[in-house]
Amino acid sequence: MARKLRVRVDHLLCVGNAMCETFAPNVFRLNDDRQSEAVNPEGDPEAQILEAAENCPMSAIIVEDAETGEQLFP
């Protein structure tokens, strides 16, 4: 079974270019202020979420193992 992730976006860093939505469209959604929100951490496979995090130009996405707290990105 896939491990559960905790996914957060640092809104002090996010510039709203929607790259994360492109990689993991079921996890990330831009709000009305063009800030990305992790609306459903289980919406896409872990690989896609990590790809989104790696491709965020601001490194604004933080991904952790929800159970162990291990930081997976950055």
Ligand code: SF4
């Ligand atoms: S890719 Fe990064 S900067 Fe762009 S919207 Fe997503 S979190 Fe924000």
